[in-house]
Amino acid sequence: MFLKSLDIHGFKSFADKTHIDFAEGITALLGPNGCGKSNVVDSIKWVLAERNSKNLRAEKMEDVIFNGTERRPALNTAEVTLTIANDKGLLPLDEEEIAITRRLYRSGDQEYFINKRPAGPTEIRRLFMDTGVGKAAYSVMEQGKIDQILSSKPEDRRYLFEEAAGISRSKAEVAEAERELERTRQNMTQIEIAMGEIKRQYDTLKVQSEKTIKYRKFKEDIYLYELDLTLLRLKNFVTDKARHEEELKKVQEKRDKVRQEIEEINNTISENMDKVKAMQEDLYNKQAKLLAIGQEKNGKLELIKQQNQQALLMKEKLNSLEGRCSAIQERIDTVQEEIDENNAILHEKNKQLNDIKTNIESFQKNIETSSRQITDNDRKADSLRTQIGQLEEERAGLQKELAAITEDIVSMLDAKLKDAGFSEGALRIAKxxxxxxxxxxxxxxxxxxxxxxxxxxxxxxxxxxxxxxxxxxxxxxxxxxxxxxxxxxxKKYQDASPAFITEFLSPEGIMTKKRGIDDKINQNRDKVDDINNQIKELHSKNSELTTKINEYRDTLQKLKLNEIQMQEQITASQNQINTLNRQLTGEQTTLRETQDELYVETKRAEELNEQINQYQDELAEIEYRGKQLADEMNKLDEEIAKANKSVSGKSDTLDKKREEQNKYQEQFERLSLSLNSADNDIRNVKQNFQDQYSRDLIEFEERMYKITTPATELREKLSEAKKDFAALGSVNLMAPEEFNEVKERYERQRTNYEDTQKSLENLVRVSEEIKSKSAEMFLETYNQIKKNFHNMFRRLFNGGRAELKLADPANILSSGIDIYAQPPGKKLENIALLSGGEKTMTAVALLFATYQVRPSPFCLLDEIDAALDDKNVSSFVTALESFASVSQYIVITHNKKTVMGASTMLGITMEESGVSKIIALRLDEDIKRGTIVDHNQDDFKDEEVPDEEGVVLPPRPPKRV
Ligand SMILES: Nc1ncnc2c1ncn2[C@@H]1O[C@H](COP(=O)(O)OP(=O)(O)OP(=O)(O)O)[C@@H](O)[C@H]1O
Structure with missing residues (x-):
C-alpha cells in the first residue's frame, strides 16, 4: 500500500474535515453525479503541488477553496494532507511515513509541509519524479482523458515512456544543464568582451611600459655613469690633496729650518737689525696676507670655473629641454592637423551620410509613387476588363441575333427558291x-x-x-x-434567275440587317481589341514600373549598405578623432610638464649666472686688495733693502739662506694654493652632486675605490646612453605600474575564462553523459513497453495486434512515438480511425503495458471505463485485477462490473446539498467474485516482439580520467 490516507478540509465540495483511509488493491469510489468523486482526485493532484489551476478544473487557484452553499458560508482556507507509506523507500526520504500537506488561503498565500516541516513545491515535485507519480506521469488518468494518450501528438506521448524509464529527473537535469550552459556561454561571451578590452589596454601599456622601462634603465645608466665619473674626479682630487699635504709638510719643515738658521744668523749679525726684522716681519705678514688673498682669489676663480662649467651643463640641459618642447609641440601640431583633417573627413562623411539618407528617402518615395501607379494601372486595367466583359456580353447578344438572322436567311432563301422553282441547271443553259x-x-x-x-x-x-x-x-x-x-x-435567262434576290438586298431586306449586325460585331471586336491594347499598354507600363521598382530597390539596398558602411566609417573616424584627442591631451600634458621643467631649469640658470656675477665682483675686489698689498710690499722691500744696505757685515750665507728660504716659501705657497684648490675641487664636486641628485657623495666612498672602468670609456658610455635616452621621446612614466595592474587584471580574467570554459566543458560532458544514459534507459524501457503493448492489446482484444514505432529513431531522446492498432478481423489502422471504445481499450493496453515495466505506486482512474461495453469492461477489470497486487488503484466508476472488481468501496454522498461526505463500504469477496465475468485468459501466450530497428544512441562520452 502506498496511499494510506487523505485528509481534506475546505477543498472544493469538502467543506467539513474529511478523513479517507485507503486500502490495498482496488478501491472503487462511488456516488451519484456531482457528489465530489473527481474532487477527491483533484485534492490528491493538488496536494502533490499541481500548479496549473486548469488541471484542477478551476479558473484560478483560489477557486479550489470551498465557496459556500445556500446554507453555508464560504471558507477561507483549503487544506489537504496526503499520508504515504514509504516503508519500501520508494521516495528518497529516510522516513517510513510521509505526510504531505498543502494549505491555501484566499489571499493567495500558500504553504507546503513534508511531515509538518515547511517545504517548497519544487521539493515535493522532485520527491515524486521518476516514480510514475510525478508531474505529467501516468498515475492519474482522468475522466475522458484516457484516450488523450492516443490523440495527443506523437512527441507528447513521450512523457509516459520517460516516466516509466525513470528519466524524467534526468531530463529536468539536462534542461537545467542546458540552461546553465547557455548562461555559461553568455558569461563567456561577456568575459571574452572584457578580455578583449583589457587585452587592448594590455598591448598598449605593454609597449608603453617597455619604453618606460628602457627610459628608466637609460636614466639609471646615465646616473651611474655620471656618478662614476664624478667619483673618479673626486678620487683624483682627493689623491692630489693627499700628495700636496705630504709635499707641503716637507717644504714647511725645510722652510722653518732655514728660517731658524736665518734667525740665528740675524741674531748673531746685529741686534740693530730689529728694525729690519720688524720690517721683515711686517713684510712676512703682508706676504701671508697676500698669500691668503691669492688663495682667496684662486678659490674664487675655481668657484667661477665650476659655476661656469655648471652653467654650461645647465645650458645644454636647457637646450635639450627646449628641443624636447619644440619636438612635442611639433607632434601636437601634427596630431592637431590630423584631428582637423579627420574632422574635415568626418564632416564630409556626415554630409555624404545625409546625402545617402536623402537618396534613400527619395528612392523610397519613388518606390511608393511607382507602386501607387501600378495600383492605379491595375485598377484601370480591371475597369477596362469590366468594359471588355460588357462588350463581350453585348457581342454575344449580337452573335445570337446574327445566328437567328442567318437562320432566317437560310430558311427564307430555301422557301423563296422553292417558290420560284429555281434550277441552277436551267439558269446555266439560259445563260x-x-x-x-x-x-x-x-x-x-x-x-x-x-x-x-x-x-x-x-x-x-x-x-x-x-x-x-x-x-x-x-x-x-x-x-x-x-x-x-x-x-x-x-427573256429566257431572266425567267430562269430568282427575282427575290433583289428583295433580299434591298435596304430594308434581311441581308442589310445581317450586314448591320456584322458591322456592330466588327465594331465591338475593334473596341475589345482597342481595350485589350490599352490593357496591354497598362501591363507593359506596370512591368516597366516593376522593373523600375526593382532597380530602385536594388539601389535602395545598395544605399542602405552604403549608409551602414558610411555609419561605420563615421564611427571609425570618430574613434580615430577620440584616439587622436587622447594622444593630443597626452602630448599637451607632457609639453606642460617639460615646460615646467624648463621653467625651473631656466630659473636655476639665472640664479647661477647671478652667482657667477657676484663671484666676479668679489674677485675684482680681491684683486684690488692684492694689488694694494703688493704695492705696500714693494715699498717695504725697498725699505728693507735700504736698511740692509746700511747693515754692514751682511754675510753671503745669510743671502743664500734667504734665497733658500724664499725658494721654500714659494714652494710652500704654491703647494698651499694647490691644496686649497684641491679642497675647493672636492667641496665643489660634492656640492654639485648634492645639487644635482640631492644625495651625499660620501655614501659612495666605497664605490669610488672600486671603479675600474677608465673615465674615457665612461664618458663614451654616458654619451651613448644620453643619445638613446633622447631618442626615446615622450614616455608614460606610470606605464609599468599601470601595465602590471592591467596584466594582473588580464591574468585574473584569463583564469576566470579558463575556469568558465572548464565548467562549460564539464556541463557539456555532464549533459552528454546524462543524455547517453537516458537514451539507453529510454530504449530499454521503450522496447519492453513495445512488447508489452502488443501482448496487452491482444489480451484485451482477444487477438489482433498493436505496434509502437519511433517516428525518428535517429533521435531517440526527442522522437515522437507512433501507435498502430489492429483489432481482430480488422485492418491495421491509424488509431484515429478506431471507435471510442477501441480507443479507450488501446489506451488502457498502453497504460497497463507501462505499468508492467514500472508500476506506479498508486493509480487514480477516473471513469476511464465510461466508453466500454460489457465485454471490454470485463477485459479491463481482469487486467486491472492482475495489477492490483503491485499497485494500489482508486477507481471512480459508474459501471457495476468495475465496482465488483474492487476490494474496497468508498461511497460519496451529498446529504447536505453542496457538501461532500465519505461513507466507507467493504464488499463481500464471494458476491464480488460471482459478478465478475470469467477471467478465462489462462491459455494466453505472449508473442515475441522484435526491438525497434534503426535506433541511433547518442555516443557515450569517453570515461573521465
Ligand atoms: N470551490 C468549490 N466549493 C464548493 N463546491 C465546489 C467547488 N468546486 C466544485 N464544487 C462542486 O463540486 C461538484 C463537482 O464535483 P465532482 O466533479 O467531483 O463530481 P463527480 O462526483 O466527479 O461527478 P460526476 O460523476 O458527474 O463526474 C459540483 O457540484 C461543484 O459545484
Whole structure:
C-alpha cells in the first residue's frame, strides 16, 4: 500500500474535515453525479503541488477553496494532507511515513509541509519524479482523458515512456544543464568582451611600459655613469690633496729650518737689525696676507670655473629641454592637423551620410509613387476588363441575333427558291444560250461591216450600187432576226434567275440587317481589341514600373549598405578623432610638464649666472686688495733693502739662506694654493652632486675605490646612453605600474575564462553523459513497453495486434512515438480511425503495458471505463485485477462490473446539498467474485516482439580520467 490516507478540509465540495483511509488493491469510489468523486482526485493532484489551476478544473487557484452553499458560508482556507507509506523507500526520504500537506488561503498565500516541516513545491515535485507519480506521469488518468494518450501528438506521448524509464529527473537535469550552459556561454561571451578590452589596454601599456622601462634603465645608466665619473674626479682630487699635504709638510719643515738658521744668523749679525726684522716681519705678514688673498682669489676663480662649467651643463640641459618642447609641440601640431583633417573627413562623411539618407528617402518615395501607379494601372486595367466583359456580353447578344438572322436567311432563301422553282441547271443553259446568240450577232455584224467597208472604198457602177443596197437591206433584215433571237434568250435567262434576290438586298431586306449586325460585331471586336491594347499598354507600363521598382530597390539596398558602411566609417573616424584627442591631451600634458621643467631649469640658470656675477665682483675686489698689498710690499722691500744696505757685515750665507728660504716659501705657497684648490675641487664636486641628485657623495666612498672602468670609456658610455635616452621621446612614466595592474587584471580574467570554459566543458560532458544514459534507459524501457503493448492489446482484444514505432529513431531522446492498432478481423489502422471504445481499450493496453515495466505506486482512474461495453469492461477489470497486487488503484466508476472488481468501496454522498461526505463500504469477496465475468485468459501466450530497428544512441562520452 502506498496511499494510506487523505485528509481534506475546505477543498472544493469538502467543506467539513474529511478523513479517507485507503486500502490495498482496488478501491472503487462511488456516488451519484456531482457528489465530489473527481474532487477527491483533484485534492490528491493538488496536494502533490499541481500548479496549473486548469488541471484542477478551476479558473484560478483560489477557486479550489470551498465557496459556500445556500446554507453555508464560504471558507477561507483549503487544506489537504496526503499520508504515504514509504516503508519500501520508494521516495528518497529516510522516513517510513510521509505526510504531505498543502494549505491555501484566499489571499493567495500558500504553504507546503513534508511531515509538518515547511517545504517548497519544487521539493515535493522532485520527491515524486521518476516514480510514475510525478508531474505529467501516468498515475492519474482522468475522466475522458484516457484516450488523450492516443490523440495527443506523437512527441507528447513521450512523457509516459520517460516516466516509466525513470528519466524524467534526468531530463529536468539536462534542461537545467542546458540552461546553465547557455548562461555559461553568455558569461563567456561577456568575459571574452572584457578580455578583449583589457587585452587592448594590455598591448598598449605593454609597449608603453617597455619604453618606460628602457627610459628608466637609460636614466639609471646615465646616473651611474655620471656618478662614476664624478667619483673618479673626486678620487683624483682627493689623491692630489693627499700628495700636496705630504709635499707641503716637507717644504714647511725645510722652510722653518732655514728660517731658524736665518734667525740665528740675524741674531748673531746685529741686534740693530730689529728694525729690519720688524720690517721683515711686517713684510712676512703682508706676504701671508697676500698669500691668503691669492688663495682667496684662486678659490674664487675655481668657484667661477665650476659655476661656469655648471652653467654650461645647465645650458645644454636647457637646450635639450627646449628641443624636447619644440619636438612635442611639433607632434601636437601634427596630431592637431590630423584631428582637423579627420574632422574635415568626418564632416564630409556626415554630409555624404545625409546625402545617402536623402537618396534613400527619395528612392523610397519613388518606390511608393511607382507602386501607387501600378495600383492605379491595375485598377484601370480591371475597369477596362469590366468594359471588355460588357462588350463581350453585348457581342454575344449580337452573335445570337446574327445566328437567328442567318437562320432566317437560310430558311427564307430555301422557301423563296422553292417558290420560284429555281434550277441552277436551267439558269446555266439560259445563260449559255444568251451568250451564244450575242456572239453570233456580233460575228454577223462584224462580217457585214467589213463587206460594206470594201464596197464603200470602190467606185461602184449603178448596177453594183443597186445590188449593194439590196444586200444591205437583207443584212439589216438578218440582223433584226438575230436580235429577236438574242431578245428571246435574254427573256429566257431572266425567267430562269430568282427575282427575290433583289428583295433580299434591298435596304430594308434581311441581308442589310445581317450586314448591320456584322458591322456592330466588327465594331465591338475593334473596341475589345482597342481595350485589350490599352490593357496591354497598362501591363507593359506596370512591368516597366516593376522593373523600375526593382532597380530602385536594388539601389535602395545598395544605399542602405552604403549608409551602414558610411555609419561605420563615421564611427571609425570618430574613434580615430577620440584616439587622436587622447594622444593630443597626452602630448599637451607632457609639453606642460617639460615646460615646467624648463621653467625651473631656466630659473636655476639665472640664479647661477647671478652667482657667477657676484663671484666676479668679489674677485675684482680681491684683486684690488692684492694689488694694494703688493704695492705696500714693494715699498717695504725697498725699505728693507735700504736698511740692509746700511747693515754692514751682511754675510753671503745669510743671502743664500734667504734665497733658500724664499725658494721654500714659494714652494710652500704654491703647494698651499694647490691644496686649497684641491679642497675647493672636492667641496665643489660634492656640492654639485648634492645639487644635482640631492644625495651625499660620501655614501659612495666605497664605490669610488672600486671603479675600474677608465673615465674615457665612461664618458663614451654616458654619451651613448644620453643619445638613446633622447631618442626615446615622450614616455608614460606610470606605464609599468599601470601595465602590471592591467596584466594582473588580464591574468585574473584569463583564469576566470579558463575556469568558465572548464565548467562549460564539464556541463557539456555532464549533459552528454546524462543524455547517453537516458537514451539507453529510454530504449530499454521503450522496447519492453513495445512488447508489452502488443501482448496487452491482444489480451484485451482477444487477438489482433498493436505496434509502437519511433517516428525518428535517429533521435531517440526527442522522437515522437507512433501507435498502430489492429483489432481482430480488422485492418491495421491509424488509431484515429478506431471507435471510442477501441480507443479507450488501446489506451488502457498502453497504460497497463507501462505499468508492467514500472508500476506506479498508486493509480487514480477516473471513469476511464465510461466508453466500454460489457465485454471490454470485463477485459479491463481482469487486467486491472492482475495489477492490483503491485499497485494500489482508486477507481471512480459508474459501471457495476468495475465496482465488483474492487476490494474496497468508498461511497460519496451529498446529504447536505453542496457538501461532500465519505461513507466507507467493504464488499463481500464471494458476491464480488460471482459478478465478475470469467477471467478465462489462462491459455494466453505472449508473442515475441522484435526491438525497434534503426535506433541511433547518442555516443557515450569517453570515461573521465
Ligand atoms: N470551490 C468549490 N466549493 C464548493 N463546491 C465546489 C467547488 N468546486 C466544485 N464544487 C462542486 O463540486 C461538484 C463537482 O464535483 P465532482 O466533479 O467531483 O463530481 P463527480 O462526483 O466527479 O461527478 P460526476 O460523476 O458527474 O463526474 C459540483 O457540484 C461543484 O459545484
Amino acid at each position: 449559255e444560250e444568251l451568250e451564244q446568240n450575242f456572239a453570233k450577232l456580233k460575228i454577223f455584224l462584224d462580217g457585214r461591216k467589213n463587206i460594206f467597208s470594201d464596197y464603200a472604198a470602190r467606185k461602184l457602177s449603178a448596177e453594183e450600187a443597186g445590188k449593194t443596197a439590196s444586200e444591205a437591206v437583207e443584212a439589216f433584215e438578218e440582223a433584226g432576226r438575230q436580235m429577236a433571237e438574242v431578245e428571246a434568250s435574254l
